[in-house]
Amino acid sequence: MSHPLLIKNGRVLDPASGTDTLRDIAALDGVLVSPNALRGLSGVEEFDATGLVVCPGLIDLHVHLREPGRPDKETIETGSRAAAAGGFTTILAMPNTIPVTDSASTVAWIRQRAQEKACVHVLVCGCLSQGQKGEVLAPFASLKKAGVVALSDDGRCIQSAELMRRAFEHAHMVGLPILDHCQDESLTADGVMNEGYWSTVLGLHGWPAIAEEIMISRNAMLADLTRHRVHCQHVTTAGGARILREARSRGVPISGEICPHHIALTDAGLEGYDTNFKMNPPLRTQADADALVEAFREGVIDILASDHAPHCDFEKEVEFQEAPFGILGLETEAGLFLEHLHHRHGIPLMDIVRALTMNPAKLLQIPKGTLAEGAEADITVLDTETPWTVDKHQSASKSRNTPFHGQTLRGRAVATFVSGRKVWDLAGFYGE
Ligand code: DOR
Numbered sequence: 001m002s003h004p005l006l007i008k009n010g011r012v013l014d015p016a017s018g019t020d021t022l023r024d025i026a027a028l029d030g031v032l033v034s035p036n037a038l039r040g041l042s043g044v045e046e047f048d049a050t051g052l053v054v055c056p057g058l059i060d061l062h063v064h065l066r067e068p069g070r071p072d073k074e075t076i077e078t079g080s081r082a083a084a085a086g087g088f089t090t091i092l093a094m095p096n097t098i099p100v101t102d103s104a105s106t107v108a109w110i111r112q113r114a115q116e117k118a119c120v121h122v123l124v125c126g127c128l129s130q131g132q133k134g135e136v137l138a139p140f141a142s143l144k145k146a147g148v149v150a151l152s153d154d155g156r157c158i159q160s161a162e163l164m165r166r167a168f169e170h171a172h173m174v175g176l177p178i179l180d181h182c183q184d185e186s187l188t189a190d191g192v193m194n195e196g197y198w199s200t201v202l203g204l205h206g207w208p209a210i211a212e213e214i215m216i217s218r219n220a221m222l223a224d225l226t227r228h229r230v231h232c233q234h235v236t237t238a239g240g241a242r243i244l245r246e247a248r249s250r251g252v253p254i255s256g257e258i259c260p261h262h263i264a265l266t267d268a269g270l271e272g273y274d275t276n277f278k279m280n281p282p283l284r285t286q287a288d289a290d291a292l293v294e295a296f297r298e299g300v301i302d303i304l305a306s307d308h309a310p311h312c313d314f315e316k317e318v319e320f321q322e323a324p325f326g327i328l329g330l331e332t333e334a335g336l337f338l339e340h341l342h343h344r345h346g347i348p349l350m351d352i353v354r355a356l357t358m359n360p361a362k363l364l365q366i367p368k369g370t371l372a373e374g375a376e377a378d379i380t381v382l383d384t385e386t387p388w389t390v391d392k393h394q395s396a397s398k399s400r401n402t403p404f405h406g407q408t409l410r411g412r413a414v415a416t417f418v419s420g421r422k423v424w425d426l427a428g429f430y431g432e
């Protein structure tokens with residue numbers, strides 16, 4: 001194996017050690033080593049990171065890969081390429097595939113496929129309930145044995161507090177974190193966008209903030225009761241952030257994530273009925289977006305994720321009510337967070353990198369998100385300053401459903417190394 005790698009002269013940001021220094025980092029046999037260990041070796045691959053930020057490989061714990069079931073939207077191969085092109089070295093595949101990931105055999109199939117086709121690490125999330133129907137719990141122990149690192153019914157939300165309580169208790173026994181898509185379905189019925197001024201103006205059914213907040217509250221109470229860790233996916237409302245702040249201040253084991261679109265866009269963006277602005281949960285108000293940024297600044301929300309949700313053009317090019325929820329995320333994620341958290345709101349790079357590396361690694365209990373010697377050499381190089389323009393036609397994803405086409409952002413990933421090998425940089429993909 002060998003393959004010595006030297007990334008030179010970068011600003012190395014390692015949240016796990018709290019260090020921010022100009023230095024070289026090195027890898028050998030896919031593992032991080034001291035640059036001294038490469039002395040005298042021939043065939044060292046060098047990457048000049050002058051003026052660039054070098055950080056642990058980014059981790060996205062909220063990705064829809066669509067395989068098995070809908071390879072016309074995305075495959076494990078194309079989704080992992082989109083991840084690499086976005087700077088991600090590890091992604092967590094959500095279980096709302098066809099079939100859903102509620103059995104050991106489906107987990108095995110995804111892991112095998114990822115082994116053969118993926119250019120980044122693909123971790124698997126199992127279902128909370130059988131068939132994601134919210135009626136009977138999935139077999140957590142056998143899912144864990146098959147290799148899942150978390151449980152979620154993402155896309156759906158278990159409505160029964162009783163069943164969710166059992167889910168917390170069983171998940172605690174097997175030691176798997178719960179990731180919850182927080183949605184009280186009785187309050188969202190036909191909702192397709194945020195309930196408020198714009199839903200009234202546009203004549204579309206509303207999906208109210210309180211439908212999310214009720215479930216975040218429930219989750220906080222169940223986490224408190226069972227002392228089991230729950231992570232609230234795609235938090236979108238000021239009220240949701242307030243509930244998390246209160247619960248975390250009491251030591252309740254609960255966390256939340258922000259997706260880029262919920263701080264970069266608002267429900268006013270739906271004025272043209274463009275279905276690329278339709279996702280679940282929906283875009284909210286500017287006040288909500290501002291509250292999310294402040295919650296992130298405070299550390300109340302300390303994980304960032306994409307909710308990468310590819311859909312085909314033929315599915316999105318229909319009336320607003322009929323279109324599926326979801327947008328692409330992986331390739332614009334780093335740029336949007338750098339633009340909207342760092343450049344516009346002055347949030348330190350270290351906090352952003354921590355929320356994309358160490359914090360998701362801790363939640364998933366995986367030995368990643370660090371540049372410590374001896375760790376696997378998953379490394380991302382970021383250019384945090386240079387403006388670039390999003391072009392959906394250049395996407396490595398199979399789908400094109402992004403509302404960010406044509407937008408200029410400051411900052412993006414420029415190179416991605418997985419297990420010590422460069423898999424992508426601005427010139428393209430490697431190792432194929
Ligand atoms: O917008 C969304 N799309 N939200 C979800 O919860 C599911 C996802 C999907 O699978 O398309």
Ligand code: ZN
Pocket residue numbers: 154155156181233234280281
């Ligand atoms: Zn979701």
